[in-house]
Amino acid sequence: MPAPNDSTPKHQLCNPTTTDGIRSLPPEIVLQILSYLSFGDLLAFGATCSSNHGYHIASVKGLRLGVFEKRVHSIISLLQAGWASPDQLAVWGNNGQDFSYMISVVLPQNKLAKRDSYRVQSCHSTSTRRRSQGYDRPRSQEHMIRVQNQIVTRVLGRYGAALRSLEFMAYDLDMEGATALGTRCQHTLRHLALRFEHPHIRDGLMRPSTWLQPAPGNEAWNSLIGVGGNCKGDGLQYLDTLILERAGITSWQLMMLVKRNPNLKTLKLRTCRGARSDFLYWLGGIKDEFEESETQMGEPAPGAKLEVLWLEHCHRILPHPVEENKDFPDEMCDSGFEWVRGLNGLRSLSFSESTNIPSELVDRANKTIWKVPEVILPYSLYGSSAIAVDPRWK
Numbered sequence: 001m002p003a004p005n006d007s008t009p010k011h012q013l014c015n016p017t018t019t020d021g022i023r024s025l026p027p028e029i030v031l032q033i034l035s036y037l038s039f040g041d042l043l044a045f046g047a048t049c050s051s052n053h054g055y056h057i058a059s060v061k062g063l064r065l066g067v068f069e070k071r072v073h074s075i076i077s078l079l080q081a082g083w084a085s086p087d088q089l090a091v092w093g094n095n096g097q098d099f100s101y102m103i104s105v106v107l108p109q110n111k112l113a114k115r116d117s118y119r120v121q122s123c124h125s126t127s128t129r130r131r132s133q134g135y136d137r138p139r140s141q142e143h144m145i146r147v148q149n150q151i152v153t154r155v156l157g158r159y160g161a162a163l164r165s166l167e168f169m170a171y172d173l174d175m176e177g178a179t180a181l182g183t184r185c186q187h188t189l190r191h192l193a194l195r196f197e198h199p200h201i202r203d204g205l206m207r208p209s210t211w212l213q214p215a216p217g218n219e220a221w222n223s224l225i226g227v228g229g230n231c232k233g234d235g236l237q238y239l240d241t242l243i244l245e246r247a248g249i250t251s252w253q254l255m256m257l258v259k260r261n262p263n264l265k266t267l268k269l270r271t272c273r274g275a276r277s278d279f280l281y282w283l284g285g286i287k288d289e290f291e292e293s294e295t296q297m298g299e300p301a302p303g304a305k306l307e308v309l310w311l312e313h314c315h316r317i318l319p320h321p322v323e324e325n326k327d328f329p330d331e332m333c334d335s336g337f338e339w340v341r342g343l344n345g346l347r348s349l350s351f352s353e354s355t356n357i358p359s360e361l362v363d364r365a366n367k368t369i370w371k372v373p374e375v376i377l378p379y380s381l382y383g384s385s386a387i388a389v390d391p392r393w394k
């Protein structure tokens with residue numbers, strides 16, 4: 001992808017003879033036509049003159065961006081995230097109205113690679129491109145994260161203000177990337193996914209154990225909620241979907257982010273630092289440990305509008321380890337999970353892979369109290385529940 005700042009054809013006027021056809025059409029129609037172009041063709045169209053440049057920016061409403069060290073890392077990650085099926089890898093189709101463009105950036109990896117080249121693979125088209133950008137080959141995990149965030153910052157510098165949907169695959173968020181998100185995407189962004197869990201990456205700069213835990217806590221998240229010294233904007237406020245994987249966001253930062261986004265309907269957290277009982281009791285309107293107050297009776301819980309809540313591979317959900325509470329009377333059988341009762345709109349609740357929660361407890365609580373239409377248990381209770389045990393540990 002060309003650098004956002006250096007190729008903007010600001011002073012170039014449209015050539016009337018070649019663009020008359022386009023210019024006589026209403027803008028909605030032009031955008032409709034452009035939605036059929038591959039990302040490469042769209043960039044080329046945008047480079048022709050300043051009004052077409054504006055059209056090309058307005059057409060990018062959904063973007064999926066992944067930045068990786070190796071091509072194989074990128075391919076596996078985007079298959080796992082469901083961004084592409086194997087036969088789709090070449091052609092990326094339209095995704096309803098919110099059509100997405102997918103860009104996968106692979107950084108130069110061998111020492112002989114030209115210092116300033118990296119590859120952009122756009123799966124909306126079949127093209128693979130090489131552009132000069134001036135990024136060093138990353139030397140450490142921290143450096144890699146910095147480069148990943150520099151790239152998302154440049155992309156948001158150009159497309160951020162019009163984006164409705166953004167998915168970013170990298171290793172972590174830093175201050176630069178978070179500030180770009182919190183200031184460029186304030187008003188239009190509805191769907192945000194930050195995916196930092198890529199356990200298949202076991203070579204290169206990453207230690208395999210990195211993927212087992214949430215990323216370290218990080219003040220960068222404050223930029224998404226509009227607090228902190230670096231912050232110029234109010235942060236994100238119009239999200240309806242938030243997906244965080246292996247995120248270092250703390251429970252307080254998560255509480256603030258949910259509070260600032262009153263339209264949030266879908267919250268999917270995986271290996272997430274902030275998915276803890278203090279956040280969940282606040283969400284269900286039971287107890288506010290952040291402000292040390294009991295919530296007002298009768299008011300809807302902060303999470304009452306949530307329809308989907310997934311807490312996967314999260315190990316701090318319970319305030320304390322649960323005792324075998326088979327003897328609890330029915331009305332108390334969800335002890336440790338009372339917050340679910342406040343989530344009146346819930347249609348789907350997942351505890352998949354959050355294995356220190358007993359599946360029996362969740363199953364019983366749902367049947368007697370919650371009655372959420374879809375509940376995914378921490379692990380299967382029946383059938384294939386046999387857990388393979390390494391013979392050495394027997």
Ligand SMILES: *[C@@H]1O[C@H](CO)[C@@H](O)[C@H](O)[C@H]1NC(C)=O
Nearest residue numbers: 363366367371372373374375
């Ligand atoms: C949870 O309760 C709902 C409504 O009673 C039911 O349809 C669903 O199958 C239950 N799920 C589980 C896993 O118990």
